[in-house]
Amino acid sequence: MANYVYSSSPHIKSPRTTRRIMIDVCIALLPACLAGCILYGTANVAFPQYGWLSFMHLAICCISSVASEWIFLLCCKKPFKQILRDFDFTSLVTGLLIGMNLYPTSKWYVGVLASVFAVVVVKMLFGGTGKNIVNPAIAGRIFAFIAFGAAFGGSMYYVNMASGASQAFPSPVTGGEVMAGATPLQALFNAKYTNTLTNVDLFLGTGVPGTIGETCKLALIAGGIYLVVRGVLNFRWPLVYIATTGVVSVLIALIGGATFGEAVKVFLPSILSGGLILGAIFMATDYVTTPNTKLGNYIYFVLLGVLTAVLRKAVKGEAVSFVILLGNLLVPLFDLAIRRKPFGYVKPERKPRPKKVKGDRTVSDEKVIAKEGE
Amino acid sequence: MKTFRGGFHVPDNKALTAEASVELMPVVTDYYVSLAQHIGKPAQPVVNVGDEVVEGQLIAQASSFVSANIHSPVCGEVVEIVKRKNAQGGVADCVHIRSNGKQDKFTLPPLTDPTPQQIVERIAEAGIVGMGGAGFPTAVKLQPKDAVDTLIINAAECEPYLNCDNRLMIERTREFLAGVRLIARAINVTNVYIGIEANKPEAYAKLLEQDGVIPDTKDALANRQDNDIVVVLLKKKYPQGAEKTLIKACVNREVPVGGLPAAVGCIVDNVGTAYAVWDAVVNGNTLHKRLMTVSGRGIKTPKNIEVAVGTLLSAIVELCGGLDDNAVKLVSGGPMMGFSLMDLDVCTTKTDSGFLALTDKEASTVLPTPCINCGRCASVCPMRLMPMYIDFYTTVGDTENAVKYGALNCFECGTCAYVCPAKRPIVQSVRLTKQKAKEKK
Numbered sequence: 063m064a065n066y067v068y069s070s071s072p073h074i075k076s077p078r079t080t081r082r083i084m085i086d087v088c089i090a091l092l093p094a095c096l097a098g099c100i101l102y103g104t105a106n107v108a109f110p111q112y113g114w115l116s117f118m119h120l121a122i123c124c125i126s127s128v129a130s131e132w133i134f135l136l137c138c139k140k141p142f143k144q145i146l147r148d149f150d151f152t153s154l155v156t157g158l159l160i161g162m163n164l165y166p167t168s169k170w171y172v173g174v175l176a177s178v179f180a181v182v183v184v185k186m187l188f189g190g191t192g193k194n195i196v197n198p199a200i201a202g203r204i205f206a207f208i209a210f211g212a213a214f215g216g217s218m219y220y221v222n223m224a225s226g227a228s229q230a231f232p233s234p235v236t237g238g239e240v241m242a243g244a245t246p247l248q249a250l251f252n253a254k255y256t257n258t259l260t261n262v263d264l265f266l267g268t269g270v271p272g273t274i275g276e277t278c279k280l281a282l283i284a285g286g287i288y289l290v291v292r293g294v295l296n297f298r299w300p301l302v303y304i305a306t307t308g309v310v311s312v313l314i315a316l317i318g319g320a321t322f323g324e325a326v327k328v329f330l331p332s333i334l335s336g337g338l339i340l341g342a343i344f345m346a347t348d349y350v351t352t353p354n355t356k357l358g359n360y361i362y363f364v365l366l367g368v369l370t371a372v373l374r375k376a377v378k379g380e381a382v383s384f385v386i387l388l389g390n391l392l393v394p395l396f397d398l399a400i401r402r403k404p405f406g407y408v409k410p411e412r413k414p415r416p417k418k419v420k421g422d423r424t425v426s427d428e429k430v431i432a433k434e435g436e
Numbered sequence: 437m438k439t440f441r442g443g444f445h446v447p448d449n450k451a452l453t454a455e456a457s458v459e460l461m462p463v464v465t466d467y468y469v470s471l472a473q474h475i476g477k478p479a480q481p482v483v484n485v486g487d488e489v490v491e492g493q494l495i496a497q498a499s500s501f502v503s504a505n506i507h508s509p510v511c512g513e514v515v516e517i518v519k520r521k522n523a524q525g526g527v528a529d530c531v532h533i534r535s536n537g538k539q540d541k542f543t544l545p546p547l548t549d550p551t552p553q554q555i556v557e558r559i560a561e562a563g564i565v566g567m568g569g570a571g572f573p574t575a576v577k578l579q580p581k582d583a584v585d586t587l588i589i590n591a592a593e594c595e596p597y598l599n600c601d602n603r604l605m606i607e608r609t610r611e612f613l614a615g616v617r618l619i620a621r622a623i624n625v626t627n628v629y630i631g632i633e634a635n636k637p638e639a640y641a642k643l644l645e646q647d648g649v650i651p652d653t654k655d656a657l658a659n660r661q662d663n664d665i666v667v668v669l670l671k672k673k674y675p676q677g678a679e680k681t682l683i684k685a686c687v688n689r690e691v692p693v694g695g696l697p698a699a700v701g702c703i704v705d706n707v708g709t710a711y712a713v714w715d716a717v718v719n720g721n722t723l724h725k726r727l728m729t730v731s732g733r734g735i736k737t738p739k740n741i742e743v744a745v746g747t748l749l750s751a752i753v754e755l756c757g758g759l760d761d762n763a764v765k766l767v768s769g770g771p772m773m774g775f776s777l778m779d780l781d782v783c784t785t786k787t788d789s790g791f792l793a794l795t796d797k798e799a800s801t802v803l804p805t806p807c808i809n810c811g812r813c814a815s816v817c818p819m820r821l822m823p824m825y826i827d828f829y830t831t832v833g834d835t836e837n838a839v840k841y842g843a844l845n846c847f848e849c850g851t852c853a854y855v856c857p858a859k860r861p862i863v864q865s866v867r868l869t870k871q872k873a874k875e876k877k
Binding site: 066067068069070071072073074075076078079080082083148150189190191192193349350351352354355356401402403404405406407408 | 446596680684690691692693695763764765766767771772773774775776777778779792794798799800801802805806807808809810811814815818819820821822824825841842845848850851853854855856857858859861863864867
């Protein structure tokens with residue numbers, strides 16, 4: 063007699079699995095990775111090795127992320143066969159994202175340590191897939207940014223930009239000359255830098271300095287569209303986040319005394335610069351670290367947008383990753399505060415307030431008095 | 437097209453048997469008629485071992501208000517009364533009847549122009565229960581405590597694979613509509629809707645051909661006569677045929693949490709039930725047969741058949757050419773809310789709308805992985821619950837919080853577990869919590 067599978071209903075299930083979702087995310091990240099390597103490899107004739115360095119960073123991060131997950135599980139005495147069977151590609155996504163958040167000039171060990179930190183400390187120690195409190199890739203990026211300074215490459219660049227010098231990071235603009243107002247973001251906030259990049263440059267990532275994965279918005283958006291088509295990503299959330307950032311940036315410019323015409327010009331550069339689009343499509347929308355209700359998600363992404371615009375203005379630089387980290391930490395509160403009303407919800411009748419008797423004493427007071435008297 | 441909030445388009449796989457005309461199941465030797473085929477107390481047997489019975493004869497009587505009569509499916513001899521496992525995994529007393537090949541049939545006197553009271557009495561006498569799956573005694577349902585102004589016939593048949601209601605509406609349209617009118621008369625309402633999912637165009641067209649049936653359009657509704665039945669075309673979406681979502685879609689009323697449809701003035705009955713009512717009133721037939729879809733890619737020739745209650749599944753599968761070797765799962769009922777079976781040694785009941793043999797490709801046998809909090813379960817939940825929390829709290833043994841997140845409001849449609857990418861056994865969690873909450877009380 064054949065043995066039949068015996069289980070609770072439903073007996074059919076959708077073909078979508080966690081692994082498939084994560085593979086889709088990896089596929090969606092590939093165009094941006096590729097674009098980053100090509101842009102860095104071709105933008106600066108003086109530094110053609112930047113393309114290969116970019117690729118190397120991505121590969122190192124992927125390998126060290128996956129390897130650190132497997133080693134962690136092996137240390138937990140999980141058989142290797144089972145590890146392979148249960149491998150869900152989340153660590154590969156984390157690795158890719160960390161690689162995309164590095165600069166070609168970063169030291170090689172930065173990616174390794176950031177990946178190990180992201181996977182082991184942020185994800186595995188909290189219980190593995192689905193149990194992490196903050197997005198591992200965001201945490202890894204911030205870890206590298208804070209811990210390594212010069213070795214991170216870009217951090218020097220950002221810090222120096224704020225103080226007006228940009229020697230630490232050779233500009234990838236063709237010809238090899240050092241560009242003063244390197245990120246258009248700073249040009250937006252600081253009159254000292256003149257923005258030499260057009261919106262089209264920003265969109266395509268040509269001649270735009272930045273991390274490996276964040277410069278080519280076209281590739282990022284293409285990846286985002288792929289995810290929306292595959293039903294992995296809800297197009298609303300990145301849109302809400304990006305649009306809010308743009309609108310609030312315009313409002314900030316208006317408050318700062320700009321005329322309406324000038325302020326509106328801030329809109330496109332503010333959404334096309336920095337890591338906003340990468341963060342909004344791939345990092346802020348991580349399932350694990352977003353609220354579980356529609357209303358919660360709307361509030362969450364609007365909040366991220368507002369915070370991003372305000373913090374960018376305040377620190378005169380990129381703030382997306384810190385904002386997402388902060389948002390991630392608030393998510394449990396959203397889920398505590400916002401609960402769905404079930405179908406056919408009936409508002410419970412309010413209990414009538416205790417009637418006042420004898421001056422200021424209420425009925426319950428009377429009871430207390432009676433008890434005490436016993 | 438009308439519908440409700442939430443739900444999911446589950447591939448319906450109805451094409452396997454959508455065109456298959458209903459076949460009559462020939463008489464077999466052994467029948468095991470369960471005494472607990474309905475919600476409520478099991479029926480009390482009125483025959484003894486060794487008695488000879490004829491088809492349609494009463495063999496067990498309703499033992500309380502919420503219970504139903506049971507009738508013999510065949511002419512034969514009562515061999516024994518034994519305990520057998522049923523499709524739900526429980527154990528019930530069954531009357532074992534061995535057929536003797538005679539053709540006699542017991543019928544009640546047909547009623548012409550019956551009063552509401554007479555119809556309800558006849559329904560009780562004929563042992564009619566809700567044939568959609570729950571098996572609530574229809575006579576009890578038709579005597580609600582609240583005032584009722586609307587009758588909705590559930591022709592959505594949103595469960596994938598199943599086609600028995602669809603075929604019944606196509607092949608026995610007049611009888612079905614006459615049954616609907618009889619139920620409407622029994623509860624004295626004129627506002628009658630038939631809710632049908634858009635994936636049954638043939639049945640929809642067939643219904644509209646009949647007199648006194650109008651579509652759910654503005655023009656038609658403006659010229660509505662007093663006794664017109666409105667056929668509402670509903671969006672193809674699971675679980676469109678659940679009582680509460682059907683009421684929401686057809687008449688836009690929300691049944692309050694923990695309430696019955698009668699609380700919003702509605703009574704919902706299944707297509708099969710309406711037909712059984714017609715058969716009992718006009719022909720005097722007791723309920724001992726029903727339509728059943730035998731489907732799935734693990735069955736050699738999928739069919740729609742009319743089976744006598746109590747037939748063993750093994751006999752039915754034999755009629756359909758047997759099981760394929762690649763069948764990995766046997767299901768009684770639909771794939772979303774049906775019950776998994778260990779083997780074919782199970783007797784059919786009045787509520788069995790289908791039997792499925794699913795292959796590895798159809799049935800999901802993937803092991804669950806950790807929840808990734810994607811929120812799909814919440815976005816498809818027709819009851820607007822948050823299944824991820826119910827599953828989480830059940831897993832950690834916190835019944836109180838699982839109940840807080842609405843485990844008791846869940847009607848186990850399984851849409852959440854269907855869409856879950858982590859393949860969490862959410863419905864199982866809900867059942868566990870319900871059981872634990874019951875024990876606590």
